[in-house]
Amino acid sequence: MVPPLGTQYEQLTERYTSATCLAIGPGVKTGMPIRIDNPLEVGADRLVNSVAAYERFRKACVVVDFGTGINFDAVSEAGEYLGGAIAPGLEISLTALVERAARIPRIELAEPETAIGRSSRAAIQSGVVFGFAGLIDGVVRRIEDELGEVELLATGGLAAAIVPFTETIDEVDEMLTLKGLRLIHERNQ
Numbered sequence: 001m002v003p004p005l006g007t008q009y010e011q012l013t014e015r016y017t018s019a020t021c022l023a024i025g026p027g028v029k030t031g032m033p034i035r036i037d038n039p040l041e042v043g044a045d046r047l048v049n050s051v052a053a054y055e056r057f058r059k060a061c062v063v064v065d066f067g068t069g070i071n072f073d074a075v076s077e078a079g080e081y082l083g084g085a086i087a088p089g090l091e092i093s094l095t096a097l098v099e100r101a102a103r104i105p106r107i108e109l110a111e112p113e114t115a116i117g118r119s120s121r122a123a124i125q126s127g128v129v130f131g132f133a134g135l136i137d138g139v140v141r142r143i144e145d146e147l148g149e150v151e152l153l154a155t156g157g158l159a160a161a162i163v164p165f166t167e168t169i170d171e172v173d174e175m176l177t178l179k180g181l182r183l184i185h186e187r188n189q
Contacts, residue, residue: 022185024048029187032075036083045177046073047081049155052173052180054079057151062143063176064136064169066156068092072139074147082147085139090132090158097124109161133165140168 022028024044032051034042049063054075065071066089073084088096090109098106107124115130117123144150152169155176163169173179 022188024181024184028184030184031079031187033080035076035080042081042083043071046071046084048180048184049073049176050075050081050180051183052176053151053153055179055183056153059151060147060149061151061153062140062147064140064152064154064156064159065177066090066154066159066162070132070136070156072143074143074150076147085143087135087139090128090162093132094124094128109158111164129162129165132162133167136162136166137168140166144168 024030024047026040030047030051032047032054034047036042045065045067046063049065049071050061050073053061053063053073058079060077061075062084063071063073063075065073068091069089070087071084072086074082076082094106094109098104103120104124105121107121107128109129110125112126112129113122115126117126140152152171153176154163154169154172155174159172159174163172
């Protein structure tokens, strides 16, 4: 006999409400020294991604996270979080363009057919996709100038739309943040 839905819900609720929550912040063992002026300023997402990338490569690396903003996070050869750069994200930029410019239509991010768009839609697509690819490459190259040879990894919801057009990043790991959370959780058991 199948128990009533209420009983199943109560069992699930009991199972998950007894779980402890690990908040990423001061006092949590990440295994990664934070070498910035004020370690309390680093976002949990940035640190979690850096932990996962360093665990994977075990050498100097840069994570480019395509979220609300585009975060560039640098990790030293010794596994230290060094800081990075933050740029406006794609969706924020597109929203601002559509809301503040006259007669600019909202577009879907897709591969531009050409660099020279022959319609407003094509011109926006080219400008956004190739423009953000150029931004990524420019910042990554400057970080490489400071750090030397690094492994590069992208993550985040819109990484797959831009990374194919970059010259510096070859790989996207959509699960990087979750991998970092798992690693930090294991280090705090």
